[in-house]
Amino acid sequence: MLHDLGKSQIPHEILNKQGKLNDTEYNIIKQHVLFGYELLENQKEFPKDSLTAVLQHHEKLSGKGYPFGLKADEIKLFGRITAIADCYDALTTRRPYKPPLTSYFALSIIVKEKGDYDPELLKAFIKMLGKIK
DSSP states (O other): OOTTGGGGGSOHHHHTOSSOOOHHHHHHHHTHHHHHHHHHTTOTTSOHHHHHHHHHTTOOTTSOOSSSOOOGGGSOHHHHHHHHHHHHHHHHSOBTTBOOOOHHHHHHHHHHSTTTSOHHHHHHHHHHHHHOO
């Protein structure tokens, strides 16, 4: 639930911008993972695994993610899990700049991004969604 806490440090006009972000705005948005980590790192109530999820939820197995461009096994389990959940949530949630996608369409997009998400975790996520009524 806290993986995007760092967005609280991003200017509202960037977070809620209608349309595409320019390069400068996108670079500011990408800072939210570092801001979130900084907000939580000294909070003893949060396990270190939670900090990993905050810091790594935009990393991709392919190495195309941020903030560090980690690849494959460099990304810890909670980072991998949170990456899938975050992407699904972003696609299926109404935003000021886009309507929500259906679950089926969102999953079809994520599955096509081969090499970015852990395939075994993605299978488990899809299976879990099928059990939700």
